[in-house]
Amino acid sequence: MFKKAYILADGVPEMQSQKMCLFNLGAAYIAMGKPKKGLKCLLKCKSKGAVEKDGDFYFNIAAAYDEMKEYSKAVKFYQRAINEYRPSETQSISDALIKLGYCSVNVGDLPSAARSFRLASHSYQKAEKTEDAAMAMREAASYMIRSQRFSKAEVLETLTECAQQCSGITNQDLLGKLYNHIGLHYAEMMCFHQAGKYFIKAMQICSGANFSVRKRAVLLQNLGAIYNALCQYENSLRYHGEAAHLYGALRERNAQGQSLCNLAYAYSQLKNYDMAEYYYQEALNAFVDVGDLYGQQQVCEGLGATSFCLGDLDQAISYYKQALTLFGKSKVLFVCTVCLVMHTEHRDFFLLSIRK
Missing domain, CATH: 1.25.40.10 (Tetratricopeptide repeat domain)
Structure with a gap:
């Protein structure tokens, strides 16, 4: 359907419709496990001019590299997505931080992963997503311990926060x-x-x-x-x-x-x-x-x-x-x-x- 929409939009003079259809087509390809096709659509979309929601654009670029197991590139674009999102877009920021955390794990940067999960937990709390906040904080504690780069006091503080969040589940x-x-x-x-x-x-x-x-x-x-x-x-x-x-x-x-x-x-x-x-x-x-x-x-x-x-x-x-x-x-x-x-x-x- 997105492909048909893009073909139809190609005959419309208004460029924004073309970009929107192409962007959605790219995101759909990535979601169905065809990241190379999706990435091609997204880059073509960007070449047609500014994208309305740069945060979502960079998130999808990162998701494509993530799917292709090019985790270093994915880390770069998840970070760009987080920087582009408005402070009020807490759900999007939280989701990007979780993805960033797991990509950091895949490149062997466990301290950064732990920090990403901790930030994601705080962001989920703002969005009143208690379950997600607790799970993210649990992941933060896990990677803090595995990285061996955090003090015992820091780990115990994180576990205390996780336990407090559990009270709302x-x-x-x-x-x-x-x-x-x-x-x-x-x-x-x-x-x-x-x-x-x-x-x-x-x-x-x-x-x-x-x-x-x-x-x-x-x-x-x-x-x-x-x-x-x-x-x-x-x-x-x-x-x-x-x-x-x-x-x-x-x-x-x-x-x-x-x-x-x-x-x-x-x-x-x-x-x-x-x-x-x-x-x-x-x-x-x-x-x-x-x-x-x-x-x-x-x-x-x-x-x-x-x-x-x-x-x-x-x-x-x-x-x-x-x-x-x-x-x-x-x-x-x-x-x-x-x-x-x-x-x-x-x-x-x-x-x-x-x-x-």
Whole structure:
């Protein structure tokens, strides 16, 4: 229809109609995954004279380069679009900032991405788009942590803002996801009490009509991991056990293995080595079933230490040799790991998994 409109407009003396039809045709091509055709239309449109809405023009140029994976050029034109938009065009500015953020990620500029997402969040707030504001602020926190260029205080301030924005969200499914993500980021910052608080909030939402077995399993695993990190092993046992049971019902053997491994570690810290050995064996079976060499390596280390504590030195040596062999096969060594979803922190010897 836009193509037909442009052909008809070509016979009209009034240039603005031609430009409008050509602009819309270009935007339509980009939207349907034909960025080169779209870009050609937009540049032809510009060659016919000034475009009425330069902000939208540059946004579409950027979108075309974005679609073509020419992210450096896309960054340049998203920035131009943002500068061209009027301050009152908050929705357009917000959307461009989000696009700019992800293009910055693709060119490896994580600090700029974090700043773009943070600005987008503030812009969405002005537009009274609470859900979008909270999600953008969550992305800002994520890339602030990943870039390692921001202070702990700056990251925590961003997480606090994100949590405040969540108070205005009524979509329970989204709210549960955001609380879980906030908990993850607090865990990455080693703020385990705060992490536990938001995992519990998410757990409270994951009930009744909003109940999802897998979401509950993830939250149980996260809460158990937090109690392990806080050395509150008695409290962690129930969460690890229930998470392992739910993952088993879902036939997610790898996740079940992680929970069983966490459970075994908690028992080992309570000096209940017989139970620790039992659950490490169960975890090993799960990791063998899915071919997870890294998981098997971690469990063999746990079994080695447990056998040592039980006084069986020959068995301990055997398990440590198995761990070394598995290390050679997997080429991955995270000895004594606290495993978060996006980062790891080395600490004594246990696998503590925090999941999205």
